[in-house]
Amino acid sequence: MNFSDAGTTKVLGKPTSSAAVTASLSRAIHEHRLSPGTKLGEYELAEIYHVSRTIIRTSLQSLAYGKLVEIHRNRGAFVAHPTPQEAREVFEARELLEPRTARTAAQKATKEDIRFLRSHIENEHAALAKNDRGLALYLSGQLHVHIARIAAQTTITGFIEALIARSSLIVAVYSKRESALCESYAHHALILALEKNDEAAAEGLMRSHLVDIHSALELHNTPTVGASLKEILG
Numbered sequence: 001m002n003f004s005d006a007g008t009t010k011v012l013g014k015p016t017s018s019a020a021v022t023a024s025l026s027r028a029i030h031e032h033r034l035s036p037g038t039k040l041g042e043y044e045l046a047e048i049y050h051v052s053r054t055i056i057r058t059s060l061q062s063l064a065y066g067k068l069v070e071i072h073r074n075r076g077a078f079v080a081h082p083t084p085q086e087a088r089e090v091f092e093a094r095e096l097l098e099p100r101t102a103r104t105a106a107q108k109a110t111k112e113d114i115r116f117l118r119s120h121i122e123n124e125h126a127a128l129a130k131n132d133r134g135l136a137l138y139l140s141g142q143l144h145v146h147i148a149r150i151a152a153q154t155t156i157t158g159f160i161e162a163l164i165a166r167s168s169l170i171v172a173v174y175s176k177r178e179s180a181l182c183e184s185y186a187h188h189a190l191i192l193a194l195e196k197n198d199e200a201a202a203e204g205l206m207r208s209h210l211v212d213i214h215s216a217l218e219l220h221n222t223p224t225v226g227a228s229l230k231e232i233l234g
Contacts, residue, residue, distance in 0.1 A: 017055065018055045018056075018058035018059045018062065019059075019062075021045075021049050021051065021055060021056065021059040022059040022062045022063060024049070025040070025045075025059060025063060025068075025069075026063060026066070026068055026165070027138065029063075029068050029079055029165075029168065029169065030134075030137070030138040030141065030165065030168045031134030031135055031137065031138045032133075032134045032137060032168070032171075032172045033134055034079050035079060035172060036079050036080060036081040036082070036169050036172055036173050037078055037079060037081050038078065038079045039076060039077070039078050040060060040069065040076070040077040040078060040079065041076060041077075042056045042057060042060070042076070042077075060077045063077075064077070066162060066165060067080055067162070067165070067166060068080055068165055068166075068169065079169070080169055081169070081173065082166060082169050082170050082173065084174070084219035086166070086170075087170045087173075087174055087217060087219055088219070090163055090166045090167055090170060091167070091170075091210065091213070091214040091217075093159075093163055094160070094163050094167065094210050095207060095210045095211065095214070097156060097159060097160055097163070098144060098147075098148070098160060098206050098207075098210060099203045099204070099206045099207040099210070100203065101147065101148050101151045101153060101156055101157075101160065101206075102147055102151075102190065102193075102194075102202040102203055102205070102206035103199045103200070103202055103203040104151035104152075104153065104199075105147050105148070105150040105151040105194055105202065106193060106194050106196075106197050106198055106199040106201075106202035106203075107197065107199060108150055108151060108152060109150050109194040109195065109197065113150050113194070114191060114194060114195045116146070117143065117146060117147070117191050117194070118191060120139065120142070120143055120146060121143065121187055121188070121191070123139055124136050124139040124140055124143070127139060137168070137171070138168070140187075141164045141167060141168055142164070143187055144160065144164055145157070145160060145161050145164055147190070147194070147206075148160040148161075150194070167213075170217065171213075171217075174217040174218055174219050175216055175217060175218070186205065186209040186212070189205050190202060190205050190206060190209065193205055
């Protein structure tokens with residue numbers, strides 16, 4: 001499943017396909033507008049998106065395949081709630097994959113790649129300036145995906161995309177910081193290492209950065225489910 005900026009659709013655009021609904025819901029989960037444990041009722045979603053329940057059901061099944069949604073028989077669909085063990089496993093997997101991917105990205109990064117990453121960080125900062133912390137968090141995670149794409153390792157990039165999606169849920173549940181955003185200096189340092197084609201620095205910075213995010217988790221928090229779906233998505 002591709003969670004990049006391309007292909008995402010906002011509710012106001014009235015998506016009419018299951019792929020567009022999937023993209024809209026995954027974006028809302030990434031931005032923490034839909035909290036872990038939130039019930040995703042088929043009737044309510046069909047009304048919000050102006051589509052059939054069949055389209056909603058297909059979208060929810062796609063999200064369940066990506067482990068963003070859990071479907072319980074006779075209870076319905078809910079935004080997934082990772083367990084503490086799952087949280088540890090996701091970040092341990094990221095700590096194994098992403099540092100080596102950052103090293104490879106440092107070998108291959110072009111001037112155009114660096115310009116793109118810097119523009120991406122500017123968008124993240126603009127979201128913060130508007131106090132849109134959900135969007136800023138989404139963009140922060142996507143920077144890691146873009147670095148993986150620069151490495152041009154298709155299979156590993158797919159794994160990292162899925163792990164980033166799970167990380168968004170984990171941060172929503174277990175972050176003990178007021179802000180779960182990646183620190184600006186860490187991303188700036190990473191981009192500088194990529195620009196210099198400094199493979200060792202890129203690998204080390206990514207590893208320490210992920211360990212820092214992991215250490216910011218408090219693995220016994222429970223999320224609160226807030227507003228209704230119509231208020232969140234409408």
